[in-house]
Amino acid sequence: MILELDCGNSFIKWRVLKAKAVALMAEGVVDSDQALLESLRGLDGLALSNCRLVSVRTVEETVALTAMLEREFGVTVVCAKSAREMSGVKNGYEDYERLGLDRWLAMLGGFHLANGACLVLDFGTAVTADFIAADGEHLGGFICPGMPLMRNQLRTHTRKIRYGDLAAERALASQAPGRTTVEAVERGCSLMLKGFVLTQLEMARAYWGQDFTVFITGGDAELVAGAAPDARIVPDLVFVGLAMACPFS
Numbered sequence: 001m002i003l004e005l006d007c008g009n010s011f012i013k014w015r016v017l018k019a020k021a022v023a024l025m026a027e028g029v030v031d032s033d034q035a036l037l038e039s040l041r042g043l044d045g046l047a048l049s050n051c052r053l054v055s056v057r058t059v060e061e062t063v064a065l066t067a068m069l070e071r072e073f074g075v076t077v078v079c080a081k082s083a084r085e086m087s088g089v090k091n092g093y094e095d096y097e098r099l100g101l102d103r104w105l106a107m108l109g110g111f112h113l114a115n116g117a118c119l120v121l122d123f124g125t126a127v128t129a130d131f132i133a134a135d136g137e138h139l140g141g142f143i144c145p146g147m148p149l150m151r152n153q154l155r156t157h158t159r160k161i162r163y164g165d166l167a168a169e170r171a172l173a174s175q176a177p178g179r180t181t182v183e184a185v186e187r188g189c190s191l192m193l194k195g196f197v198l199t200q201l202e203m204a205r206a207y208w209g210q211d212f213t214v215f216i217t218g219g220d221a222e223l224v225a226g227a228a229p230d231a232r233i234v235p236d237l238v239f240v241g242l243a244m245a246c247p248f249s
């Protein structure tokens with residue numbers, strides 16, 4: 001069995017695959033190393049042969065998680081690393097090691113699935129966009145705050161914006177102008193993200209006409225999916241790239 005981990009800024013996405021068969025055995029989203037450990041310990045018949053992970057956390061945090069997994073499950077953990085070029089994709093950053101590894105893996109996965117020019121959009125804590133041309137050249141990308149950061153900034157820097165998670169979820173059932181604070185904020189922020197998607201599509205069309213594939217991934221992918229009806233929603237795009245970057249011989 002293979003354990004795969006995508007360690008983002010707020011959450012750890014994990015899944016266990018039956019080796020080789022690539023059949024999913026279990027998966028989950030947790031908010032701490034300890035919660036990950038509890039989820040994994042709770043799995044019946046877990047017998048890990050390999051583990052691979054991608055992290056955008058600090059080296060210290062990633063080392064601590066890796067050590068815990070090696071200690072608990074007796075596996076060697078392979079971590080995705082930066083590269084100038086891989087699987088036909090050329091990293092477009094001036095300093096290739098500065099490009100977030102989650103972006104890099106999603107790009108590898110996207111270019112592989114598209115077999116041509118693609119726009120990769122990731123809606124997590126942060127939102128990112130990356131442009132990869134048909135020859136694999138990464139043109140660069142954009143980073144902006146995601147839904148969790150936008151709503152928390154409003155909550156933190158105003159005195160009268162306060163509401164709970166349930167109200168937030170309900171507010172997003174419609175896009176009409178809000179008649180309550182929660183509706184106004186949640187719909188406002190969600191429209192900012194949809195506007196972002198439309199701008200990215202415009203830019204991709206300016207580069208490539210109609211000849212490109214759009215991928216949407218990340219925890220808030222469904223929130224913006226309506227703005228790009230032709231996009232492929234691929235929740236595990238980072239894992240597609242992770243398997244490419246960290247194969248087990």
Ligand SMILES: Nc1ncnc2c1ncn2[C@@H]1O[C@H](COP(=O)(O)OP(=O)(O)OP(=O)(O)O)[C@@H](O)[C@H]1O
Pocket residue numbers: 007008009010011012029056102123124125126127147148218219220
């Ligand atoms: N099952 C889920 N568990 C946690 N968050 C979820 C889930 N489904 C949707 N979300 C939403 O996804 C967002 C977080 O996205 P995601 O998990 O992709 O990013 P992250 O790990 O926090 O950050 P990063 O951008 O660094 O990867 C939050 O707004 C959260 O509400």
Ligand SMILES: CC(C)(CO)[C@@H](O)C(=O)NCCC(=O)O
Pocket residue numbers: 008009056098099100101102103124126127128143
């Ligand atoms: C932008 C995030 C936070 C998205 O998860 C991550 O990819 C990251 O920390 N990147 C490093 C900065 C950069 O990509 O330029």
Ligand SMILES: [K+]
Pocket residue numbers: 008102122124218
């Ligand atoms: K991510």
